[in-house]
Amino acid sequence: MPPNLFLQNFQSKQTAQQQFHVTASLSILCLHYYNFKHHWKMTDLHSKIGDTTSPYIYCLAPIESLYFVRSKEGKIYLHSLIMTSVANMSSEALPHIAMYPWFAIGHLYSFMDTANKLAERGHIISFFLPTKTQTKLEPLNLYKDLISFIPITVPHVDGLPSGTEITADIPRSSLSLLTTAFDLTEPTIDSSLRDIKPHFVFYDFAHWLPSLARRLCIKAICLSVVGPPAVGYLISPERKLIEKPITVVDLKAPPQRFPPSSIKLSAHESREALTLLTVKKDGQGGISFVERLMISYIDCDALVFKACREMEGIYCDYLEAQFRKPVILSGPMVPRPPTSALENKWATWMDGFEAKTMIFCAFGSECILKKDQFQELILGLELSGLPFFAVLKPPIGVETIESALPKGFEERVMGRGLVHGEWVQQQLILQHPSVGCFVTHCGSNSSAEGLVSECQLVLLPHAVEQYIIARELAGDIKLGVEVEKGEEDGLFTREGVCRAVRAVMDDDSKVGQEVRANHTKWRELLLSTGLENSYLDSFVQRLYSLLE
Incomplete structure (x- = not known):
């Protein structure tokens, strides 16, 4: 079938309720056609393109950016701005991402938003979260056929009220106990990751996850719910937070190489920041919060922020230089339009x-x-x-x-x-x-x-x-x-x-x-047309480059 005719037939099946995107995983292009829970195989359109027979269709960019080329050998290939070729694709090779956010509702919601955007582009998501908290996130799951919740029982810790699962369940004075419980889930997460074998695991406060992931040949991605300016100001390696004690005076001013800005803290705010950064896991001899953050950022394979270069590019460049890790932007936090009506x-x-x-x-x-x-x-x-x-x-x-x-x-x-x-x-x-x-x-x-x-x-x-x-x-x-x-x-x-x-x-x-x-x-x-999609496409492309 000629390429143009194929594309015409492909487009003719679009409706207002269908979405098309495109992406590549290394030499693998996996297209996914979305019509709610229905998956359309390539064979429904054409029996063979290039060397590929019957791949599932995944998506990552608008249909207009797709085009077809014929190789010297006469084979037809699907192309987009962010892919190179089509190869055989089995169900076991589908892009798979695990997520384990800190037990706070803001962190859970932020990770859920990222999960939806990645699922929209065909990724399978395994989302770890406290058992009872699942009911809070279920209504936010827009791709139930691709996003699976894996409930985690919060371990018992002396002093932590029974039934505690997230930070909203307890006063701030008990946060160190919840952090201890969070770290006690490591064996459960280890076992689960061995079973599901994802390509990536996204985390934020689980500082032990990078070393665990490395043993399992999984890429550890630190998805920060804190913006680049805050990370750069508070925990830049330039401050040498682990090597020497930090003071209130230190925190009132940014690090020496921090980009020129209006950002600084008052005496009151600096004292609060110092208290936060130096709190221990169990209130006594455990790891401090700043050590947790530093290990999480330093040991990861890449740092991901919900940000855009137009607004925070100078801070991203600073972080990349300081942490010596790829800093990947998933785009600005643009809330999805609500579908309900005001009460x-x-x-x-x-x-x-x-x-x-x-x-x-x-x-x-x-x-x-x-x-x-x-x-x-x-x-x-x-x-x-x-x-x-x-x-x-x-x-x-x-x-x-x-x-x-x-x-x-x-x-x-x-x-x-x-x-x-x-x-x-x-x-x-x-x-x-x-x-x-x-x-x-x-x-x-x-x-x-x-x-x-x-x-x-x-x-x-x-x-x-x-x-x-x-x-x-x-x-x-x-x-x-x-x-x-x-x-x-x-x-x-x-x-x-x-x-x-x-x-x-x-x-x-x-x-x-x-x-x-x-x-x-x-x-x-x-809100400009295409901004969010362009960032998400680049985000996925850079993720896949980590697997090369």
């Missing part, structure tokens, strides 16, 4: 406000403020004079949102302000026409959702990585305004919250005009 009670209430006038404030699933800071925050929202919707956990030591509200607050903001303590559909709320400002804690997922929204960003970080994200967004890229905090105590005031909100919401504010223009520019880039 009616919220939509109805928000419909009553003018376009782009409402403040939406949300601090994620794990950020819990002290009562005085909780009150300063919502009083700052009140002081702005704008309608607001705040989604916050009850403060430390307080059981309900209602009991934490300042006296007379509910009466004063009735009809224009709401404080809610349960989960909401954040992406859909950010898309609502009435919302014009997003006050965020700068978690990686929330930051990504804020970046691709049309809302102006007010930044109020509460954890070490979040401080660095806030400096990058407000200082380097200048697409948001950070709420001022005390250098020593890290406290913010209602007036500071109000000033930041007004700065981004005031049409006549020079700061507001600058951040709005920059936000629009970066939003358009992140």
Whole structure:
């Protein structure tokens, strides 16, 4: 069959619900045709192309990038920008990736997002996770025929409450116990990897996985849920963290060769970073958190970040030079468009406000403020004079949102302000026409959702990585305004919250005009056609190059 006729017939079978992509594994091209759970063999189209008979079809790039060539021997080959030839493909040779993220919901969700994107391109994924946590991730699995969950029983550790599986189940003071339990799963992971024999294993905090994977001839890929700027600032080999003690003064400034930027930490933030980096696994003689991270990064075969060179290229180059490992980018964190509708009670209430006038404030699933800071925050929202919707956990030591509200607050903001303590559909709320400002804690997922929204960003970080994200967004890229905090105590005031909100919401504010223009520019880039796919194609190609 002539190549053009073959391509015409291939394209004629497309529908709106079918997806085509293309990729190569070394000398192997495996195309995959997706029609929900149905797999279409090449023989349905043509009995033989080149030397290949009846391969399954996998995908990795748009169908338009495929073309056919005839070799000197007269054989027909399928080609794309990222493949070289077609070879025999058996079911045992399908690209197979295992994943074992740290037991925190943000890490699990981040790995799940990567799993979906790799499965979309035909990879088989074996995803290790705590047993009961599987129900939280099941709804996020978009390719159930390719992504399999492998439940792991969290080992018993004295002092760890029964039934604990993820960080959200325990206070921060018990994290070292959960880390100990996490490391006790090593024999289980070892046995499972021997059984499933993947090509790659993706991990983040399991510092023992690279040596285990090496024994099994599996490539160990450190998939960081922390961005390149934070990794470079905090744990660059240049700091020699394992060889010598690090101090608060050290952490206030970036490493000497760190790229020029606005990123630095206050005294309060540096103390918090030092506490995090030096905490021990079991609270006594175990490995410290910084040693865990350093081993994870140094012993891997490649570092993967959800980032793009347009925004964070200088930090990626710095990391590649410092760790002497390939730094592979899977592209910016662009949230998938939600498929559900906003809950009616919220939509109805928000419909009553003018376009782009409402403040939406949300601090994620794990950020819990002290009562005085909780009150300063919502009083700052009140002081702005704008309608607001705040989604916050009850403060430390307080059981309900209602009991934490300042006296007379509910009466004063009735009809224009709401404080809610349960989960909401954040992406859909950010898309609502009435919302014009997003006050965020700068978690990686929330930051990504804020970046691709049309809302102006007010930044109020509460954890070490979040401080660095806030400096990058407000200082380097200048697409948001950070709420001022005390250098020593890290406290913010209602007036500071109000000033930041007004700065981004005031049409006549020079700061507001600058951040709005920059936000629009970066939003358009992140949502530009083909950007995400081009990064993912390159990501897969570079992964496969590790097998050569």
